[in-house]
Amino acid sequence: MDPFYLLSLAAILCAIAIVWWLARRQGPSVRTELPAERLDTLTGWPPEPTRILRSPERLAFSTLKLALPGYLILAQVPIARFLAVPKRNSYAEWMRRIGNQCVDFVVCDVTSQVIAVVEVRPPIDQLDERVRARFERITRVLKAANIAVHVWNEERLPTIEAAREKILPDAPAVPASMVRRAVTSPMPVAATAGAATLAMSAASAAEAPAPAVDPFAETDRDWSNDEVIEVLEPSANTWFDDLDSVSAELPPPSQR
Numbered sequence: 574m575d576p577f578y579l580l581s582l583a584a585i586l587c588a589i590a591i592v593w594w595l596a597r598r599q600g601p602s603v604r605t606e607l608p609a610e611r612l613d614t615l616t617g618w619p620p621e622p623t624r625i626l627r628s629p630e631r632l633a634f635s636t637l638k639l640a641l642p643g644y645l646i647l648a649q650v651p652i653a654r655f656l657a658v659p660k661r662n663s664y665a666e667w668m669r670r671i672g673n674q675c676v677d678f679v680v681c682d683v684t685s686q687v688i689a690v691v692e693v694r695p696p697i698d699q700l701d702e703r704v705r706a707r708f709e710r711i712t713r714v715l716k717a718a719n720i721a722v723h724v725w726n727e728e729r730l731p732t733i734e735a736a737r738e739k740i741l742p743d744a745p746a747v748p749a750s751m752v753r754r755a756v757t758s759p760m761p762v763a764a765t766a767g768a769a770t771l772a773m774s775a776a777s778a779a780e781a782p783a784p785a786v787d788p789f790a791e792t793d794r795d796w797s798n799d800e801v802i803e804v805l806e807p808s809a810n811t812w813f814d815d816l817d818s819v820s821a822e823l824p825p826p827s828q829r
Contacts, residue, residue: 625649629727630677633693636730637678640737644688645681652711655679655687656718671714674707680740689721689740696726 626634626648637646653672658664664672678691694700694708715722723740725731731739 627727629730630693633691633725633727633730634678636733636736637680637691640733641680641741643683644741645683645685647679647681648677649675650679651675652714656714671710674711676711676715687720689723690715691740692722692724693727693730694724696728 630648634646634648651672652674653668656672658667676690677693679687680689680691681687692708692711697705700708712722712724721740
C-alpha cells in the first residue's frame with residue numbers, strides 16, 4: 574500500500590479525533606448556558622422594593638434640603654448620568670471602570686447643572702482597601718471635571734448652617750425660624766423630618782398675611798326664621814313591618 578496514502582489517512586483520522594474531543598469538551602458548557610438564556614427575568618430574579626437611602630443618608634438629604642432651598646438635590650445618581658467623556662477610547666470600558674458608580678447626592682441649580690457632589694461615608698478607618706480605592710477613584714474623576722466633592726462622615730453630619738456655608742458660601746441665608754439641626758437629635762428619622770416640616774409650616778403661617786374676607790360668606794345671617802328639617806332616626810326593623818297599617822284581605826274564591 575502506498576505510504577503517502579497511509580499517512581494521509583492517519584492525518585484525517587487524527588483531525589476527526591481532535592474535533593470530536595473538542596466538541597465533547599465544549600458540549601457541557603454550551604448545554605449549561607442554554608437554560609440560563611431561556612430563564613424568565615421575573616421567575617429567575619423575583620423583584621421586591623427596597624430603600625434607596627440608608628438612615629444617615631436620609632438625615633443628610635434633609636440637611637441639604639433645608640440648607641439649600643431652591644436647589645435641586647438628587648440622590649444615588651450614576652456618574653455617567655452627569656459626566657460626558659470623549660469616545661476615542663472604549664466607552665464600555667470607561668463605564669465598567671467608573672461610569673456605573675453612583676454618588677450619594679448631586680446638588681444642581683434650577684437648570685439641573687451640577688454644582689457639587691456630597692458623599693456620605695463611614696469613617697476612613699472602617700473602610701477596607703478596595704472600597705477606599707474605589708472612593709478615591711471617584712473623587713479624582715469628579716475633581717478632574719471641576720466638580721466640588723464634599724465628603725461627610727455619616728457619624729458626624731454637619732449642621733444646616735455649616736453645610737450651606739461649605740457648599741454654597743454665597744447662597745442666601747435661611748430664616749432663623751426654619752433652621753434646625755438635622756443631627757444630634759434623639760428622635761428617629763421620621764420624627765426629625767416631621768419636626769422640620771412642622772417648623773417650616775409654622776414659619777410660613779407666621780409670615781403669611783391675614784386671609785381676606787369672603788364677601789359671599791354668610792357670617793351675619795339670621796338663621797332664626799329659617800325652616801328647620803328634623804332628621805329622624807331610622808327604624809330598627811329592617812323588614813319595614815311598621816309601614817303596613819292594615820292587613821290585606823284575599824278576594825272570594827269565586828273571583829280568584
